[in-house]
Amino acid sequence: MKWLIWALFGNDEDGIYGTPGWSTLTGWRLAVAWWLRNPFHNLCFHVLGVVDQKPGWTGRFDGVFPSDDPRSAGASWNWGACLVGAARYPFLAYEGLLGRGYIGWRKGGAFAVRPPVKGTLLALLIAGAMLIVRTVG
DSSP states (O other), rough: OOOOOHHHHHHHHHHHSTTSSSSSHHHHHHHHHHHHTTTHHHHIIIIOOOOOOOOOSSSSSOOOOOOOTTTTOOOOEEHHHETTTTTTEEEEEEEEEEEEEEEEEOTTTEEEEEOTTTTTTHHHHHHHHHHHHHHOO
């Protein structure tokens, strides 16, 4: 059970309260806001991800979208792979009329999913939850 809580809510890189100065909240409200802002960090970086193994990278896409304008004509599919020894961990990204999105192991080795939907509902829900945490007290 302790491992599951660590994987879902822990953040070995930035700690329980996040990086200093990211919020004006204090105490338990700061911890809850950080969990809502950055859930599954250890799961994506250390359980599914290969960050600890210092991966290499190959492919035409280096983890940064090629265009600053997601409304560019047509869709752009990009690919890449994190390399750990002989293993290849795939990364696939989309940029086009639906927005920007990706799935797979990013350049640093963390696993991530970002749905290619403009105005993502999840982002709105997280922002709303953080606002509620700010007002509770």
